Amino acid sequence: MxxxxxxxxxxxxxxxxxxxxxxxxxxxxxxxxxxxxxxxxxxxxxxxxxxxxxxxxxxxxxxxxxxxxxxxxxxxxxxxxxxxxxxxxxxxxxxxxxxxxxxxxxxxxxVEMHAVQTSGNCIRNTTTDHFAGVAPDELIDPRPYCEIIRQWSTFHPEYAFLPRKFKIAVSGSDEDRAAIRFHDIGLQLVTNNEGEIGFTVMVGGGLGRTPVIGKVIREFLPEHDLLTYLEAILRVYNLRGRRDNKYKARIKILVNAMGIEAFSEAVEQTWQKLQDSPTRLTDKEIKRTKSFFTEPDYQSFDDTAEMAEINRLRGENTAFAHWLAHNVHPHRMAGYRAITLSLKPTGVAPGDITDSQLETIANLADEYSFGEVRTTHLQNMVLGDVPAHKLYELWQTLSTHGFATANVGTLTDMICCPGGDFCSLANAKSIPVAEAIQREFDNLDYLYDLGPLDLNISGCMNACGHHHVGHIGILGVDKKGEEFYQIQLGGNAKNNAALAKVLGPAFSRAEVTNAVKTIINVYLEQRQSDESFLDAYNRLGLAPFKERVYAKAN
Amino acid sequence: MPKLIKNGTTEAFHWQILRDSDAVSATDLNSGQYLIPLNDWLAAPTPSRNVGVWLAIDTQPEELTKALKNLETIAIEFGSFMDGRGFSLAHILREDCDFSGELQAAGGFMQDQLFYLKRCGFNAFVVPDDADTDSMLVSLGDFSDSYQAACDEPRPLFRRR
Structure with missing residues (x-):
């Protein structure tokens, strides 16, 4: 760190x-x-x-x-x-x-923390994979590059009054767990044929009122050119992005208006003047930053031996087995696992956590995971480096403190914005909708049968709850002062990025849960063997879901 | 009369801004200190102590040419403080056009942008007559160092660490 x-x-x-x-x-x-x-x-x-x-x-x-x-x-x-x-x-x-x-x-x-640029029309907090540094499918650890971007963007004098907010995400693994195609700039770490490190740069992605999937502007940008190239994109955006209408001010609108070719040419021209400037990264700086993200003091374990007792307990204890299957993730080191602490038990606003729970997690991090924790964009927390032989005792402790809800990756592990209960932008409440759905789908066996399912809820079209990329997305809308909820299907935040499509007319709050239930029933009836919800949707399209949901509603 | 903050002190702002060509042709430019539109100056780009260029906030970057380095004074007039184009225009004047004269920030910028304006190459700030210039001088020095390179420090912190 x-x-x-x-x-x-x-x-x-x-x-x-x-x-x-x-x-x-x-x-x-x-x-x-x-x-x-x-x-x-x-x-x-x-x-x-x-x-x-x-x-x-x-x-x-x-x-x-x-x-x-x-x-x-x-x-x-x-x-x-x-x-x-x-x-x-x-x-x-x-x-x-x-x-x-x-x-x-x-x-x-x-404690080396701040609230710098967490809002406003400036470069925001850079996000990444919550399994960075420990994921088995990771090619290059993205965290040092995130830190390099953090320092460059912090108090950047030229880009503090941009047309609109600006978000950057970095991924270093095969599977995109950071939704990089839905950021103003998405950076995918890659190596070229010579084995040199660089980035595939995507630009102009985003959610909000006009959801867009980011476009590739550079297939391979050498790592040393990272900051000068970001600088060039930001300068073009700062000078040419629209400022007359805040809903058309994000870089995605500029990229679409100019076309990716013209935009990319403007960036290249600006970059010609910047590429050899002192902002060009040095080997020394990359090495210095990487030195903060070295391996912790891992012990050398034999994975099979470490897991033997755990696997025996798995057979004896169904709840533990469920937790292992859903909240425990593979690790690139033998004998270690990454653990998701679910912040989505039914009845708690998704992502909320109390002061004493924070202290408990601090103690658990010290005891089980080298004193470090990660927050996830899915609104959970992760202990990244847990020795496998301690999984059972950790699970027992987590259960006591309310973090062991074995729903990670399932329908009830939903992303949900604070909504109308807190936010002055919201058109509708989102937390009560999340809770109603969690109560309806409280049977774990049933949930597991549904398989991986992203359900995302936003209280308005600003899309903080990422509804466009939920397999099922719910959007709060205002109709003549009343709260209604539009349902969308088929979004995907990962590698095969896709935007969800609107099912049809919106529902009242009382009707939403039933509509979701009907959608799930259509899936259960129509799925082929172990087909996931998203795969089934991609095969079936919107029609069968639409037909049934509105047939019932009428 | 507005004031000009410059080199850590405050003086009276004597310049007059002529925003259109008609005003320029109707004025004897030797009668005072005038800031005139870019095109009017480019029509007769002679160096002068008393004539500078006024740039509107929507000036296109491609309008800024190396010819501008011959000027002694340029003013960029901000509209709203939320419009940050002036920061990039200033950077282009300093880095791409090699302009080394007095770069004035005028118009609707705000006190709490002074440090960033200074970093982007402004070295003179036009403020209202009743401005609290002592407080503004504090804002100009809000930070004593920075992570990234800019016009006031061409080397990013990582090259100085």
């Missing part, structure tokens, strides 16, 4: 001091509200429906136990004792007082 030196510490300390002065000027009336708005947003502070919301950056989803304990402390002392894990792998506090935010940021700086 990256460790601050005196430069990083000084920059973050000066940021806190800057925001403290700005908050004071705002509170005494010398900084107008319209000017304070972009300033507070770039420090993570929103004014929400009920109270301010503070979004803390978790760079590429990595946290250590000391940071978890600090988050617990802050949520207890400045907030209501719980936090929320977001789809950008960040952490949100929902009720801090505006005048206390500088103090919160100062506390965070103590």
């Amino acid at each position: 990256y460790v601050y030196d005196e430069h990083d510490r000084q920059l973050i300390a000066q940021r806190v001091a800057q925001f403290r002065r700005q908050t004071e000027r705002y509170l005494e009336g010398s900084l107008p509200a319209e000017q304070f708005l972009p300033i507070r947003l770039q420090n993570g502070l929103y004014v929400q429906r009920l109270a301010p919301m503070l979004r803390i950056a978790v760079p590429y989803g990595l946290l250590n136990s000391r940071q978890l304990r600090k988050l617990a402390h802050i949520s207890r002392h400045y907030d209501k004792g719980y936090v929320h894990v977001t789809t950008r792998q960040n952490i949100q506090f929902n009720w801090p007082a505006l005048e206390e935010v500088p103090n919160i940021l100062e506390e965070l700086a103590d």
Whole structure:
């Protein structure tokens, strides 16, 4: 994990001091509200429906136990004792007082954390695979490159007032677990025929009102050119992106309007002037950054021997077997596993976690996983390096603390935005819809029979709940002041990226769960052997689902 | 009269901005200090202490040419502080056009952008008469170092670490 030196510490300390002065000027009336708005947003502070919301950056989803304990402390002392894990792998506090935010940021700086650029029209937190560094299908660890991008984008003077927000994601594995095709820039680590490291660069992807799958702008960008090339894309976007309409201001609209060829030519022209500038990455810097992401002190294990007792217990204990099958993931080191802590038990808002749970996870990380934890864009947490022979005792502890719900990757492990209960942008509530569906599908055997299923819920078309890429997506809409829910099918956030298609007219909140049930029934009746929901949908198309859902509704 | 923050101090802003060609032809440019549209200056690009170029925020980057390096003064006029095009225009003037004279930020930028404006190559800031310039000078120095290269520091931090 990256460790601050005196430069990083000084920059973050000066940021806190800057925001403290700005908050004071705002509170005494010398900084107008319209000017304070972009300033507070770039420090993570929103004014929400009920109270301010503070979004803390978790760079590429990595946290250590000391940071978890600090988050617990802050949520207890400045907030209501719980936090929320977001789809950008960040952490949100929902009720801090505006005048206390500088103090919160100062506390965070103590543990090398901040809220820099977690909102606003600037470069946001770079996200990546939550199994980075441990996944067996990983070609190159993306985390050092995420850190290089973090430093380059932090307080970038030229790109703090872009036409709109800007999100970058990096993947280093075969399977895309970071939804890189749905980012303003998606970076896939690859090697060329000479074995040199580089990136396939995708641009102009995104969700929101106009969902678009990113287009390849460079098949192979050598790693040393990463920052100069990003710089070129951002300069073209900053100068040419639309600023007259915020709904048409994202880079995807510019790329579509210019066409990928013309856009790419404009980027190349700009890049010609930048490629040999001092921003070109050096071997020394890449090596320095990689030195923070070396292997932890793994023991040398024989996987079969380590798993022998676990496999015996698997046979004796069905609940444990289910957990092993769904919440435990392969690891590139023999005798180790990655574990997902489900933050989706029924009755808890997806991604919410209390102060004492944070402390429990900190202790578990220290005991089982070299003191580190990851947040996932699917709103769960991961212990990345758990010795396989400790899985049973860990499962017992997780069960006690409510993290062992064996639903990872199933329909009830849904992505869900805070929705109308918290967010002032929302058209409709999303948490009660998630809960109603979780209650309907509470039978685990039934859930497992449905197989892998992504169900994503957004409370408005801004799509924080990624509804466009859910196998089943639910979108809250407002119809004459009433909450309605549109259902979409067939989205896919992974390698074969696809946007979901709208099933038909929206449903009232009371009807949504039944509609989902009907969709599932059509799948169960029509699936061939072990065909997944998504595969069945891709074979059948929208029609059979549509026919049945609306036949019943009428 | 507006003020100009420059070299850590404040002085009166004596320049007049002429935003269209008609105003330029109706004015005796020797009668004071004038900032004129790019095309008017390009029509007769003579170096002058008293004539500079005014750039609107929607100036296209391809309009910025090396000829501009002969100027002593350029002003970029911001519309809203949310419109960040001026940051890139300034960068292009400094890095691509080799402009080394006085680059003024004018118009609707805000105090809390001063540090970033300075990094992008602005070295003079036009502010209202009643502005709290002491507070602004503090904002200009919000940070003592930066991660990335810019016009004030061509080497990114990773080359200096």
